[in-house]
Amino acid sequence: MDIKNKLENKNFILKLLNNNDFNLLYNIGKNKKIWEQHPENDRWKKEKFYIFFNNGIKNIFGLYGIYDKINNIIIGSTRYYSYSKKNNSIKIGFTFLTPEYWGTNTNLQIKTLMLGYAFNYVEDIYFDIGKDNIRSRRAIEKIGATLHLDADTGNVLYILRFEDLKVINLGVIDEIKKNRSMETS
Numbered sequence: 780m781d782i783k784n785k786l787e788n789k790n791f792i793l794k795l796l797n798n799n800d801f802n803l804l805y806n807i808g809k810n811k812k813i814w815e816q817h818p819e820n821d822r823w824k825k826e827k828f829y830i831f832f833n834n835g836i837k838n839i840f841g842l843y844g845i846y847d848k849i850n851n852i853i854i855g856s857t858r859y860y861s862y863s864k865k866n867n868s869i870k871i872g873f874t875f876l877t878p879e880y881w882g883t884n885t886n887l888q889i890k891t892l893m894l895g896y897a898f899n900y901v902e903d904i905y906f907d908i909g910k911d912n913i914r915s916r917r918a919i920e921k922i923g924a925t926l927h928l929d930a931d932t933g934n935v936l937y938i939l940r941f942e943d944l945k946v947i948n949l950g951v952i953d954e955i956k957k958n959r960s961m962e963t964s
Contacts, residue, residue, distance in 0.1 A: 780862050780869060780900040782840045786892045791885070793843040793857065793892060801832050803853055804844060807877050808832075814875075818909035818933065835873060845876065845889055854880055857889060859897065861905075868903040874915075886918045894922075898941050906937040 786793040796804065805828050807813075814822045821827055835842030840859040847854050857874035871893050876885060897904055908915045910930055919937050923944075928936035 780840075780859075780897070782859070783896060786843070786896055787848070788888060788892055790848055791888055791892070792846040792848055793889065794846060795841040796836065796844045796856070798836060800844060801829065804832060804856055805829075807853060807855065808875065810877065812878050816909065816912040816914055818912070831873070842873075847880075854885070857893065859893070862901075866903065867901050868905060869897055869901050870905045870907060871897065872907050881914070887922060890919075890922050894939065898944070902941045904939045906939075907934045908937060909933070910935050 782795075784795050805825065808828050808831075809823050809825070811823045814820045819827065819831075822831055832842070835856065835858050838858055838860050840862070842856055842858050844853050845855040845857060846852065855874065855876035857871065859869050859871055860873070861870040863869070871890065874886070874889070876889075880886075894904060904924075905927065906919050906924055908919060910933060916935070916937075922939065924937040924939040925943075926935060927938040
């Protein structure tokens with residue numbers, strides 16, 4: 780799967796970050812409220828956040844900063860990871876947003892951008908989510924992902940299959956299908 784430096788719609792830009800962007804992202808990531816339901820609920824600490832950031836930067840697909848185009852500010856981050864050519868799949872995750880964007884359609888718009896791009900390359904997309912992170916679990920269920928692997932502790936795994944998109948209206952499905960049919964023509 781090729782990676783794009785930037786994905787965008789009319790409201791948001793996902794742009795790959797680099798090492799120089801640590802302070803920019805940490806300035807919003809140090810908010811304790813963001814990590815309350817997360818398995819690593821002390822990620823707001825600078826040393827813990829640095830590990831999160833550094834792992835994202837080292838990730839083969841990088842780390843996207845999420846920017847609000849209207850307010851011209853960074854509001855979070857996300858990434859693709861664990862691509863499997865053999866299983867024709869990838870994971871999307873490590874996503875966080877500032878609390879001001881919770882309860883809005885921001886996560887839906889961000890995931891729609893990412894899904895729209897990734898489904899041009901893979902059939903299945905997985906989401907690792909902390910078992911007790913109810914906010915993230917509900918958000919991913921809203922886009923149509925289903926529980927694939929439950930756990931008593933740690934993370935649960937959700938899946939969204941390309942073949943299931945026919946019952947979900949995310950606004951990118953027709954474009955993906957058009958791109959795919961052009962490839963097979």
